Amino acid sequence: MARRSEQRRAAAFALYQSEVTGRPLEDTLPRDASLFTRSLAYAAEDRQPELDEQIARHAQGWTLERIAPLEKAIMRTALIEMLHPDAVPADTPIPPEGAIEEAVESAKTFCGSDAPGFVNGVLGAALREVRDNARAK
Numbered sequence: 001m002a003r004r005s006e007q008r009r010a011a012a013f014a015l016y017q018s019e020v021t022g023r024p025l026e027d028t029l030p031r032d033a034s035l036f037t038r039s040l041a042y043a044a045e046d047r048q049p050e051l052d053e054q055i056a057r058h059a060q061g062w063t064l065e066r067i068a069p070l071e072k073a074i075m076r077t078a079l080i081e082m083l084h085p086d087a088v089p090a091d092t093p094i095p096p097e098g099a100i101e102e103a104v105e106s107a108k109t110f111c112g113s114d115a116p117g118f119v120n121g122v123l124g125a126a127l128r129e130v131r132d133n134a135r136a137k
Contacts, residue, residue: 004094005102007034008077011041012106016073018045035089043087044076051076054083058125059118071107071115078103078123083130096127 002010010030014037017028025045029038044051055075056064064072078099085093094102100123107115 002034004036004090005105007037008040008081008102009106009110010037011044012070012073012077014041015044015076016070019069019073039088040077040080043080043084044073047080047084047087048076051079051083054079054126055122058122058129060121062118068111068115071111071119074103074106074111075119075122078119079126082123082127096130100124100127 010033014025014028014030014033017023018025021028025041029041033041052064052072055067055072059067080087081094081099082096100120103123104116104120107119111119
């Protein structure tokens with residue numbers, strides 16, 4: 001079985017390919033995709049409006065349309081694990097900071113040079129907002 005980080009990347013790439021090509025997610029997932037990868041990708045697809053609203057709110061100076069599709073896919077997968085850890089099967093959910101770190105690493109490897117800082121900034125702001133709202137309750 002592939003490492004969780006590889007499974008997260010597979011989910012992000014499937015989401016990216018689906019967005020760019022217009023093909024159904026089922027067609028862009030690897031045939032041997034794990035339950036974790038499939039659950040993560042489908043959860044991100046199902047909650048895309050909510051996730052995109054989070055991305056747009058925290059991407060200061062950027063419209064959602066201007067953000068590269070792969071960066072959006074990476075952030076969507078991280079946000080699912082940050083905001084809805086119960087949406088994916090895992091013995092131990094990844095801590096939000098871990099989800100951010102994995103997203104930043106994927107951005108470093110597969111996106112442009114400005115992407116890691118951008119991804120970190122958006123996801124970090126989303127995490128701060130969630131924690132501030134939790135404290136306010």
